[in-house]
Amino acid sequence: MSNILGVYSKTVEVGAGIGSTAKKVVQRTFWFVRMLTKGNYELRALNANHIPAGPAFVLAKKEFMSVYSPEPDFYIKKTVPGLESLAKRLEKGEENFKIGELDEAEQEFYKALRIDEDGPKANIVPSDVHAEKSDYKKLDVVLKRILHNDQVFKEEQRHLFNDFAINLRKDKLFEEAIVYYAKAIELNPDDENLHFNIARAFYDRQNKEKCLEHLRKALAINPGFKEARLFLDYCQDGADKNATNEMTA
Numbered sequence: 001m002s003n004i005l006g007v008y009s010k011t012v013e014v015g016a017g018i019g020s021t022a023k024k025v026v027q028r029t030f031w032f033v034r035m036l037t038k039g040n041y042e043l044r045a046l047n048a049n050h051i052p053a054g055p056a057f058v059l060a061k062k063e064f065m066s067v068y069s070p071e072p073d074f075y076i077k078k079t080v081p082g083l084e085s086l087a088k089r090l091e092k093g094e095e096n097f098k099i100g101e102l103d104e105a106e107q108e109f110y111k112a113l114r115i116d117e118d119g120p121k122a123n124i125v126p127s128d129v130h131a132e133k134s135d136y137k138k139l140d141v142v143l144k145r146i147l148h149n150d151q152v153f154k155e156e157q158r159h160l161f162n163d164f165a166i167n168l169r170k171d172k173l174f175e176e177a178i179v180y181y182a183k184a185i186e187l188n189p190d191d192e193n194l195h196f197n198i199a200r201a202f203y204d205r206q207n208k209e210k211c212l213e214h215l216r217k218a219l220a221i222n223p224g225f226k227e228a229r230l231f232l233d234y235c236q237d238g239a240d241k242n243a244t245n246e247m248t249a
Contacts, residue, residue: 005033006075007046008068030074033064043068050078051086053118086115090122097129105129124164131171143176147183165197174205192218196228203235211235 008031013024031043032052041064047053059067093108109126116122123146130139146164161184168177181198188194195218202211212235218228 003035005035005041005070007031007071007079008033008043009071009074010068030071031068032079033068046079047116047118049082049115050074051082051116052079053116082115086112086119086122089115090125093129094125097125097132102129102133106133120161124161127164128167131167131173143180147180162193162197165201169201169204172204174201177201178205190221192221192225192228195221196225196231199228199231203231208235 009028010031011026011028014027030046030050032046034042036042036058039061040058041061042056042058043064044052044056045054089108089112093105093112096102096105096108106126106129109122109129112119112122113126123142127139127142127146130142161180165177165180165184168174168180178198178201181194181201185191185194185198195214199211199214199218202208202214212232215228215232215235218225219232222228
């Protein structure tokens with residue numbers, strides 16, 4: 001759990017010019033701040049549209065309070081409207097997608113991207129439109145952008161990423177699904193669900209060896225993972241039967 005505190009600013013003096021023209025210039029940057037459960041503070045820089053973007057970092061209370069100042073007017077007048085506009089675009093795009101108006105959905109998602117070019121949801125959700133339209137050239141562009149956006153793979157975005165990869169697998173884009181599950185595992189190596197899901201993609205790709213490898217990793221992390229145990233038994237049973245058939249042929 002965390003509490004949104006709003007926008008805070010950080011003011012620093014930097015040198016500008018040289019020699020007789022040297023002078024001090026005051027620079028002020030703006031940050032979206034949440035207070036975490038342990039009393040630490042999570043900060044993300046605001047983009048040109050005044051909404052949080054890019055990676056987050058955490059500061060202890062003492063350091064945060066000594067450096068950053070609250071900007072309630074900035075938050076209310078600029079950041080809140082920006083976030084509301086983004087949410088409206090995403091919601092409208094999803095509604096259009098659900099009723100099959102794919103071109104309209106695509107337009108709304110790209111409007112959302114103009115507001116939040118690094119946002120996980122604004123990047124992930126359009127991929128469903130491209131897949132539905134079988135526009136694999138655009139889908140490939142989106143996939144490459146997501147792959148280089150570590151924000152997508154963070155814990156709070158896991159459901160978006162997982163839904164996205166599941167849809168890739170359902171659309172028989174097994175290689176693409178494997179690439180993105182592998183990226184998620186790179187950042188979250190101890191998540192048994194990711195190992196289970198990539199195992200399913202490898203199974204669909206008819207790569208039983210890799211499928212078994214990740215099922216065993218899932219069970220090593222969580223021995224009580226019932227679905228992984230059943231899937232592993234099923235795969236091993238099939239492998240044993242094939243070996244028996246080859247020996248008796």
